[in-house]
Amino acid sequence: MNKKPKLLISECLFGVPCRYDGKDNYIETIEALKEYYELVPVCPEVLGGLCTPRDPAERQGNRICTADGTDVTTQFIRGAELTVRIAIEYKCEQALLKGKSPSCGYKRIYDGSFTRTLTDGHGCTVEALLKKNIRIYTEHDIDLLLAQKKRVIGQKVLLLMPMELVKY
DSSP states (O other), X not given: OOOOOEEEEEHHHHTOOOSTTSOOOOOTTHXXXXXXXXXXXXXXHHHTTOOSSOOOEEEETTEEEETTOOBOHHHHHHHHHHHHHHHHHTTOOEEEEOTBOTTTOOSEXXXXXXXXXXXXXXXXXXXXXXXXXXXXXXXGGHHXXXXXXHHHHHHHHHHHHHHHHOOO
16 A cells, blocks of 8 residues: 655645634545545644744845734744655645745745735745755645655556456
């Protein structure tokens, strides 16, 4: 019996109300993901010691600050470090994270002006995971993530079928 690969996933996408505003970002494809992956839910911001709800925060260069200027970089970095430890402990080679977040954002994040303006960049947890060669996906990449897994499983079935037909 093959073990499912582990997929690190943002807890908010899993349906846990851990967003800054106390809500979640539940994705409807959770059950489909569970079919192919063992999900390992994490919230780096909560792991770092931030409460829910909390003031929204955005990256401002190497710092992460709330709209009122409170520097929460230490909590975000602590959460990123703990998330990396969890990913390594559970042998996660890929992660499905919430896009645009100062922690989990991949390729595009809010620019720090609190005007919902996006800029190129990664959240601090994504940066830490990438340093450990963990592949990153966002909620916008779920179809790609599922298609890749289905294609791999389909290839294994095709490779096994001829062997089953051989009679000795």
